[in-house]
Amino acid sequence: MSRRSRLRRITAAALGGLILVTLTLVGMAPASAEDGNGKLLLVLDSSGSMKEKAGDGKTKIEAAKTALNNVVDALPDQAQVGMRVYGATVFDRKDEGACQDTQLVVPIGTGNQAKLKAAIGKYKPYGETPIAYSLEQAAKDLGTEGQRTILLVSDGEETCVPDPCPVAQKIADAGIDLKIDVVGFNVSGKAERQLRCVADKGNGDYYDADDTEELEESLSRLSTRAFRPFRLGGTPITGSDEPATAPDLGPGSWLDKLPTEAEAVKYYRLKRTKAQSTFWIGASLQAPSSRTQLAMKLVLPEDLDETCGWAYPSALGGKHSRMLLSGVVSSHSKDKDCLAATEFLLHVGFTDFSDSLAGQKFQLRVYEEPPVSTRVGLPAEVDDPHWQSMAPRNPKTIQPGSSFADAPTITSGTYKVDVMPGEIQTFKVKADWGQRIQVLGQIAKLAKADEWVARGARRYSVGVLSPYGGPAKAIFGKGEPAGYQSIVSRQGNEVAVQTKEVRWANRDGSGDEQNNALAGEFYVTIQLDREAEDEPAFALPMTLTVGVIGTPNGAPQYANDAPPPAETPSPSATPSSEPPASESPEPPASQPASNPPASGNGQPGDGGSGEGTENDGRTGPPAGLTAALVTGAVVLVGGGTGLLVWLRRH
Template identity: 50%
Template sequence: MTTHQAHRRRPVVWALIAVTLAAVLGGLTAPAALADPAPSGGKLVLVLDSSGSMAEPAGDGHTKIAAARTALSSVVTKLPEAAEVGLRVYGATVFKRTQAGACTDTQLTVPIGTANRPQLQTAIAKYKPYGETPIGYALQQAAKDLGPVGQRTIVLVSDGEATCAPEPCAVARSIAQQGIDLKIDVVGFRVGGKARTQLQCVAREGRGDYYDADSTVDLEAGLGRLSTRAFRPFRISGTPVHGAPQQEGAPVLAPGHYSDTFGVDNTSKHYLIKRTMKGSTLRAGVSFRRPAGGSFVIQSEVRLNTLAGEQCGWSYPRGFDGDQGLATGTAASWSKYEKKNDECADSDQLVLTVNPGKNYLQLKGVPYELRVDEEPPVDSIANLPAAAADPVWTPMSGSTPREIVPGSSFPDAPLLQPGTYKTTLMPGELQLYRVKADWGQRIQAQMTVPEMAGAAADALDGIRYLDTALISPTGEDVFAIFAKNVPGGSYTKAVLTKRGLVKGLTTKEIRYLNRNGANNQDTGTSTPGEYYLAVSLTRKANDKAFTIPLNLTVGVVGTAGAGKPEYVDGATPVSGESVTPSPTETPSTTPSSTPSEPGDSGDKNQAGGPVQGRADSDDGTPVALVAGLGGGGVLLLLIGGLIVARLRKKPAAAQWPQSNNWGGPQGPR
């Protein structure tokens, strides 16, 4: 055997709302490392109901129109300065449907722009209830306001059913055909029955979110969060490429970061991956947003083959359990089985195939990312630590929480300094963060929701589920299923009630020989780099626009660099984030942005207070808490038949498909 073969209705305290909105919109002062990321160039148009029914009570001592003015004024104040925003109203100038122009009564009162906050506030102050409800026509005009390209969002606020043609749901469906970069979010203000059903349909067909609001506070919360999302939408990054329908003529890709789009049918897309080092391990990760309203069973496939058709590795991506769900999968060329002629390990090129699967219609035109990493073979495995055993949770002391703005896709997931952080989570929202970890380390993440009372407890409405994930740099599900002493149990899903919760999640220690394991918790922790933490709160059909408080404490346990392999000829791994090899620098492996001082042993606590307990890894490596927080996408994949067997008596853990990087299918867990 050669060496490379051995390798988350009623008013609440205004102060709390102000803090929540400020945190969400980045209005609070924060250290540079926590700075609110710049808007990603998207556009937002607020489409507001100015029909006569807005003069009705809002249920909290205000009229609907007064509530809308209050909420809108607060939200506009906290929008990022560089955000492009406009305001369109409907039903504002024609009183009766029998009058000419009633069903085309909509005006862009403030054109979309950045330096228009005074104009927005003036228009909001003049906003009055008056006429009919031409929702469909107003949506058509809003789509024109936004233009044909870029990330575009319509946020519709309505208190009733449309009184004019065209039918809003059909209009939303038509608008959605303009591309995945355009979506329609909806806040239904004290609506019910047919009106509510209609507005929900608008959001569903417009690939957006729907929330109910019964008060000024509800409306402010919903508008605040939806407006924030408009400028942090799910984004696909990477150099654009165009996969071929067959192997012949496929583009040749070096290790790097790319983007492409699913086609109109179930035809696969092919790419040739150029190996730059003989005997290296190639890993190809595919990630995309699971379309809203579609099946959780994506049935797409990512596969690596030799030019002759020999299968090297494959996986089935599947969406994370959330309305903002992602999907991801990773295939690798590595095989733990010895072969005389291993073309998967030695050939100059491999074929990467991405297939949308049987449910290809829901992926039609959906963009995806491709990340290709290449790791050199090692000189020897003789002195490398054995594959990591199931970890034991190390208690973490939290520090004073600092505000954090979460990411909504892999590219904008924040990488933070060590510590404890606080944010808010809305039902159906997916939040992503990044964490750096080195050889010899493992990631711990603890999510805490305090006990709730009043409006938050009422809105929670019984039991919810907090879904979590830890994801490898190339998209493998890496939470340690059988970790011991994990707060809330070693599963990815936790039950949330008004009493709150504490939920922990950890990986195995990162070791080279984890690649020989049977499951992603092993193979996904065989390289260092930036890992991702994903958090989502399940939603219900009758949800109000509410948020829950969430604290995150993240630590990296272990000695940085322990068990680092020596690569052949001093070669350096080439990742999709850093595509130029360097003979003197390793890829992102430092657990924080502060370099270690000479003499540092790594046996330090940098993640939020003293270590309350101490445990040793199975090879005797001392543990320490150092940290980096992160997130990034969310997508859990099926774990193998072995795991299924072990979890047969634990159905709560049987949730996701997990990829198989060594050549055969794995069953559900």
């Protein structure tokens, strides 16, 4: 089979794969109707043109029914899904009501597969194409809270007014957790441009499907993959440009937009509930360009020049790829005024590298750590870690997350995933006090038909983020079999990353130590670069081996026996995917670490959220920027028969 024909065959399931991926993510976090989390609404074209023939001679409506029925059969019981159709009851635009001809045929709910299949059976081509009005009604169907997705399937352009593109922009702007994905079915020209615009302005993705084969084939194969955007989540909040009117920012997950002016700043107020407690504030956003940076500071309300902690979260990634900017600022300080403070102001602003961030949505995650009863007996700051050999074995397939909220929990073991160029994948790994994390990746020799993927300098890499999003990679880790990133090779190669042991006293050190100063759920992240905006999209099979090294020890005793939270705050719960004990690698016990002197707190470039400007000696950009990335690495399983899974995303 030629490369071209394989592209067409395997990308056939663009519609089914996109729907199933969305539903898989919806199903990850069961949510009640009241909280509005994880809702998907299918918006389907029932206009007269759906009776036309697709590329293979079958009608578009026949292909759509087949694909949709397959999707419904695979729905998780807990998925909140509904269906709206347009152009189903009024025949001609001249007829009254033609441009408001849209109906919610299946209200959003769970366990409604029978109703959805019944509605699909009645789905017939008939009237006009009122896309804009249908999108407005769909947004109302989904409500105003939680993660919401509109999935529009259309074979043509708007036949009414207004233009659906600015309507999509308005809908997306009104809901931080709402996106509009679009599948264009056998479209071209103006219709294709309009549907692309709807997806773009709606913060979603656009997919093409040309014929019945492209809607029917490979649904199961693509049910766990699509171009997954990193999703932010939390309670909306609006920071103030004046310190005096700063809103209260308590523990939890929050969403806001960055200032629109380069010199502008947003302020938030944090109030201590216990004397000398420590605030950890993580900031994350999907960076729109390859070199971006934020400025975060914790200052005293009565003296804005008195800084108790700062950080410069940065992102640096491959061309044409999505990037995550993520970092942490902490209030931990030995300054007497900072120790005695009852309130702080969080300052979020820009640096000289922030031009592309104006107005971007970003997430804040906040935790107030109680003070310790005593530091006596706590292990001192940890030295650089030494890699401990671990062999991949018995890999288990797992569905990756696309954000902090939906990252699946994994333990020591080996896992199989598929990653697409430019996407961000996330996994949670719990590390207790006295433990550290290792991640190993290997890429096998590529099959002959897949060798084009290794042309140029396509990078794949792995990152580890702290519980609140700070880069936790040990800058000067010793003995790793490879660097944390590598160029995809035809012959195969390795990547590896490790963290320092989690110790309370690490907060007195530099960036990579501070980001290993709080036990909890760390995040392993994976990314594979795109090489061109218009390259054929594909999913590359990979395996990921994770080791949690060491026995829990050195836990601090908090004042009044107040423990830290078991999990980092996120908008929704996530499942655990742990391999049986027999499938886990068995790394040896951790080695003892020496105790270097403290290197201070709040240094530019670290501050708990960066790794300074040191370079670890391997290929790649300076560690101070790359550490803040979620560029990821993994074991790639290839060989033999051409394992790349193709789909067309434009």
